[in-house]
Amino acid sequence: MAAPSPAVGLVLRAYPRRWRERYGVEMAALLAERAPSWRDLLDLARGGVDARLHRLVRPPTQLVAAMARREVVMAAPVSRPYGVVDKQPIGEMSRRAFMGRMLAVGTGILALEFIGGTIAFLWPQLRAGLGAKFSLGTLADIIAKQPSFANGWPYSVAPVRSFLINVPAARELALGREASIANPSADQMLALYRKCPHLGCQVPGLCDELKRFTCRCHGSTYNILGEKLKQGPAQRGMDRFAVQVNANGVVVIDSSQYTFGALDRQDVKFLTFVDAAPYDRKCK
Ligand code: FES
Structure with missing residues (x-):
């Protein structure tokens, strides 16, 4: 050779x-x-x-x-002495290695199933109620149910425990003026979460006298836009959910998205809206 x-x-x-x-x-x-x-x-x-x-x-x-194609002729095999096989042939896997790998693969699959199942179990599945999106119907539907919404009175939405506020009309109402605004845009509406930011009592409806919200538990008082006024121990204004109007004109409150009410600065100058009543008055 x-x-x-x-x-x-x-x-x-x-x-x-x-x-x-x-x-x-x-x-x-x-x-x-x-x-x-x-x-x-x-x-x-x-x-x-x-x-x-x-x-x-x-x-x-x-x-x-x-x-x-027989372009290359294989040389005669080289004879090798037979003897005790003490090494695993190249390219072959021992039974132990095979079992080890199968065990690792099985354990990996089980771990993935466990992790996937846990995540699926814990993932929020809310389709209704608090934490979900809630469709209220069109503005015409809302006003048909409660005509005073166009005049600034809050529209109560029980499934998501909130008040829908028609902001421009509500400002007029709280200033003691009459207004009728039937088509506020999405950014002219607020969805105030009725859970009081102090200790979680449900905030009752607007009081007729001052056009403010006052929590009955400890007296925290908020203006018609949910901003904290002087009275009461709450540290911030009422929290707000996102409000959208979809392509069909349906108003949707997305209670999975919310923002905290503004921090209470104990001073009227921090409010975005000042109503007609004194800053430190609360509803009776
Ligand atoms: S829970 Fe509303 S003021 Fe305390």
């Missing part, structure tokens, strides 16, 4: 030692019989990288194809 050229020897060095032990002699014999082209050398080099990256190593594909 002719010795392989230095280039072939160099490229064969790219293969892992175990690969060379198994295929090296045969491959060198093949290449000695047929002067390898640069494509063969490239294929050999690529096979070397592949053999280092993957345990299931194979001879380079182009040379194998050439063997199949």
Whole structure:
């Protein structure tokens, strides 16, 4: 058998030692019989990288194809002495390794199922009530149910425990003036959460006398836009839900999105709206 050229020897060095032990002699014999082209050398080099990256190593594909076409004649197999097999054959997996991998895969699947199930269980599924979106109907529907909404009186929305406020009309009402505004835009409406920000009592409806909200538990008082006034221990104004008007003109309160009421600064100058009654008065 002719010795392989230095280039072939160099490229064969790219293969892992175990690969060379198994295929090296045969491959060198093949290449000695047929002067390898640069494509063969490239294929050999690529096979070397592949053999280092993957345990299931194979001879380079182009040379194998050439063997199949009998362009390259396989050298006679090199006889090897038989003996005790003390190593796992290359490319084969031991039973222990196989069981270990299957155990790891099974444990991984179980862990994923557990994590996925827990997340699905804890994920909010609210489709109705507090925490969900609630459609009130169009403004015409709301005014048909409660005509005074156009005049600034709050519209109570029990499923999401809130008051819908027609802001421009409500300002006029609290200033003692008459107004009728039947088509406020989404950003001209507020949805005030009726849970008092002090200790959570339900804030009752607007008092006729002052056009303010006063919590009966400890007397916290808010103007018609839910801003905290002087009376009462609450530390901020009434919280607000997002209000949207969809493409069909339906008013929607999204109670999954809310903003805290403004911090109580104990001073009238921090209010965005000052009504007609004294700052420190509360409803009787
Ligand atoms: S809970 Fe409303 S003032 Fe205390």
